Amino acid sequence: MSMIKALSAIAALFLIAACSNNDTQTASAATTTVTPGSVGDFRQNVGDRVFFDTDSSTVREDGRQTLNRQAEWLKKYSNYQITIEGHCDERGTREYNLALGERRANAARQYLIAQGIPATRIKTVSYGKERPDPVGSDEAAWARNRRAVTALE
Amino acid sequence: MMLPRRTTLLGGAALATIGVAGTARAQLTIDMTRPSFEPVPIAIVDFKGDPVGAQMAGVIRNNLQNCGLFRVIPTSAYIQKDVDATSPPRFQDWRSVGAAGLVVGQVTSVGGSIKVDFRLWDVVTSQQATGLSFTSQPSNWRRLAHIISDAIYKRVTGEEGYFDTRVAYVSETGPGNNRTKRIAVMDQDGANNRYLTDGKTIALTPRFSPTLQEIVYMAYGENNGPPRVYLQNVDSGRRELLGNFPGMSFAPRFSPDGTKVVMSIAENGRTNIYEMDVRGRQLRRLTNSPAIDTSPCFSADGSQIVFNSDRGGAQQLYVMSAGGGGERRISFGDGRYATPVWSPRGDFIAFTKIGAGGFGIGVMRSDGSGERMLASGFLVEGPTWAPNGRVLMFFRGQPSSGGRAGSASLHQIDITGRFERQVPTPTDASDPAWSPLIPQ
Numbered sequence: 001m002s003m004i005k006a007l008s009a010i011a012a013l014f015l016i017a018a019c020s021n022n023d024t025q026t027a028s029a030a031t032t033t034v035t036p037g038s039v040g041d042f043r044q045n046v047g048d049r050v051f052f053d054t055d056s057s058t059v060r061e062d063g064r065q066t067l068n069r070q071a072e073w074l075k076k077y078s079n080y081q082i083t084i085e086g087h088c089d090e091r092g093t094r095e096y097n098l099a100l101g102e103r104r105a106n107a108a109r110q111y112l113i114a115q116g117i118p119a120t121r122i123k124t125v126s127y128g129k130e131r132p133d134p135v136g137s138d139e140a141a142w143a144r145n146r147r148a149v150t151a152l153e
Numbered sequence: 154m155m156l157p158r159r160t161t162l163l164g165g166a167a168l169a170t171i172g173v174a175g176t177a178r179a180q181l182t183i184d185m186t187r188p189s190f191e192p193v194p195i196a197i198v199d200f201k202g203d204p205v206g207a208q209m210a211g212v213i214r215n216n217l218q219n220c221g222l223f224r225v226i227p228t229s230a231y232i233q234k235d236v237d238a239t240s241p242p243r244f245q246d247w248r249s250v251g252a253a254g255l256v257v258g259q260v261t262s263v264g265g266s267i268k269v270d271f272r273l274w275d276v277v278t279s280q281q282a283t284g285l286s287f288t289s290q291p292s293n294w295r296r297l298a299h300i301i302s303d304a305i306y307k308r309v310t311g312e313e314g315y316f317d318t319r320v321a322y323v324s325e326t327g328p329g330n331n332r333t334k335r336i337a338v339m340d341q342d343g344a345n346n347r348y349l350t351d352g353k354t355i356a357l358t359p360r361f362s363p364t365l366q367e368i369v370y371m372a373y374g375e376n377n378g379p380p381r382v383y384l385q386n387v388d389s390g391r392r393e394l395l396g397n398f399p400g401m402s403f404a405p406r407f408s409p410d411g412t413k414v415v416m417s418i419a420e421n422g423r424t425n426i427y428e429m430d431v432r433g434r435q436l437r438r439l440t441n442s443p444a445i446d447t448s449p450c451f452s453a454d455g456s457q458i459v460f461n462s463d464r465g466g467a468q469q470l471y472v473m474s475a476g477g478g479g480e481r482r483i484s485f486g487d488g489r490y491a492t493p494v495w496s497p498r499g500d501f502i503a504f505t506k507i508g509a510g511g512f513g514i515g516v517m518r519s520d521g522s523g524e525r526m527l528a529s530g531f532l533v534e535g536p537t538w539a540p541n542g543r544v545l546m547f548f549r550g551q552p553s554s555g556g557r558a559g560s561a562s563l564h565q566i567d568i569t570g571r572f573e574r575q576v577p578t579p580t581d582a583s584d585p586a587w588s589p590l591i592p593q
Contacts, residue, residue, distance in 0.1 A: 055463075055467070055489075057422065090532065090550075091507065092489075092491075092507065093448070093461075093468075093491040093492050093505050093507070093534055093535070094357060094358065094534065094535070094583075094584065095358065095403060095404045095417070095447045095448045095491075095492065096445060096447060096448065096461065096463075096468055096491055098371075098380070098401065098403050098404075098419070098447075099403075099417065099419050099424040099445040099447050100445065102400070102401055102419040102422065102424065103419075103422040103424075103445065106421055106422035107422065110422075125373075125379050125380075125401070126380070126401055126419070127355075130332070130334065130355055130357070131330065131331070132329060132330060132553070132558075133330050134330070134556065135328075135329030135330050135553045135556050135557065135558055136553050136554075136556070137531070137552035137553045137554065137559060141553075
């Protein structure tokens with residue numbers, strides 16, 4: 001049942017993309033050329049990252065939805081191993097942020113395990129505040145940097 | 154390693170300074186504990202006998218001027234142009250340019266070595282204040298200049314100097330979203346910079362062993378491998394993994410006797426502090442909390458460890474006994490406290506503080522009392538002590554803008570918050586670790 005839900009969610013995403021991109025041919029074309037089951041498919045149609053509040057490693061509601069989609073996709077494409085990268089904004093000290101990033105990666109990992117992804121498929125690594133994406137020093141950039149990114153291998 | 158032979162020069166003359174009247178002598182003396190004082194005006198003449206003598210004098214001038222306690226009189230003002238290193242100068246010429254101290258020296262080639270004699274004259278009393286003689290390899294001229302700077306500093310302040318030291322730090326280059334971070338080591342004044350890691354993976358948080366022969370640091374593995382702690386010989390470059398644990402290991406620090414390394418190991422969302430015996434590689438857990446316990450630092454006597462933990466909610470400073478146990482919180486102010494470092498004198502703990510307004514560097518007594526902030530900014534982080542416990546180095550980061558990483562630079566400041574200055578580095582720099590005095 002959850003598989004059907006996930007597929008319909010993906011289908012819905014395609015519909016939204018198609019609708020919103022009616023007048024932008026190139027973007028529409030890019031969306032439709034992604035191969036199902038590819039890294040591009042995962043990033044574009046599932047979402048490879050979840051975001052956290054300041055100094056928190058609690059997975060938020062928006063993050064749970066993303067991780068639910070990731071879990072369904074990973075069940076379908078079970079050939080992938082994943083590494084979850086934990087990151088922080090720059091408003092903490094280097095070593096503490098390494099630990100906080102690990103905690104965030106671990107929180108995302110535990111959530112995926114709870115959704116049925118085998119623990120053996122999931123590694124974690126923390127980058128603390130060493131790999132910002134985007135590079136920026138305002139609230140918007142910091143919010144995007146407090147993240148756990150699921151990388152496919 | 155070089156081993157300069159040190160002998161006291163002209164013991165009789167040095168003895169003659171004993172018993173000089175207090176009022177006159179005060180001018181070549183400084184009490185750093187006073188809230189304010191005038192820098193000591195000092196003249197440093199190019200050392201005679203060898204072209205390297207002028208370079209040595211330049212290193213000494215730079216050291217003394219940068220520490221904030223001296224005012225180096227420009228050489229262009231000197232009246233007596235030619236000062237013999239072994240006979241008294243024309244004191245009146247030096248008084249008239251306002252000097253309280255005069256440094257002279259002589260460099261002599263002896264076989265394949267150089268012999269360096271230096272004297273500090275007390276211009277006010279017309280007496281020799283101190284003097285030393287060294288013999289060493291010619292390539293060590295810069296170190297000899299630092300050792301002489303330390304001797305001058307000690308004679309004038311009564312405190313040990315810190316010029317014959319090195320600084321390890323993280324060199325940062327490249328784009329903001331993919332910075333290359335390498336471990337570098339340089340002399341305290343920025344000279345002799347060299348890189349100890351190749352930059353292929355991120356390397357962070359270097360710390361010296363007490364002998365300076367080794368450093369410990371954290372580096373990521375190849376192909377995004379997890380961060381591990383490495384022990385590396387500074388001269389040979391030979392490096393070895395310090396334990397291979399399932400979780401990330403980081404934040405390594407040597408014990409004062411060099412026999413142990415404490416570090417954090419993160420696993421399953423918990424970060425605890427462990428101690429590893431360097432020789433036997435035995436691992437022992439020191440904290441056991443579901444929280445983040447990291448940035449450990451031994452007290453100077455090795456009996457206690459200060460660290461930061463978020464076990465009470467926000468990051469605060471805690472002290473425990475070196476073998477673990479007896480943990481007690483020592484920071485209670487507003488904000489988050491991080492990166493505690495125990496002074497080599499044992500009296501203070503320096504820290505990074507994160508508040509609503511930004512970051513700060515501060516010191517508190519080791520029981521947590523007497524908190525005092527020294528520097529603040531958008532990002533200031535990672536204090537490290539000079540071996541005399543009077544000066545701190547830390548790093549400043551500027552905000553990123555337009556997708557470009559903000560610059561990062563090393564700074565030093567004295568423990569009363571005076572004389573902040575940027576320490577020159579060839580690239581952006583963060584995470585300084587000040588070495589002990591280089592063993593002679």
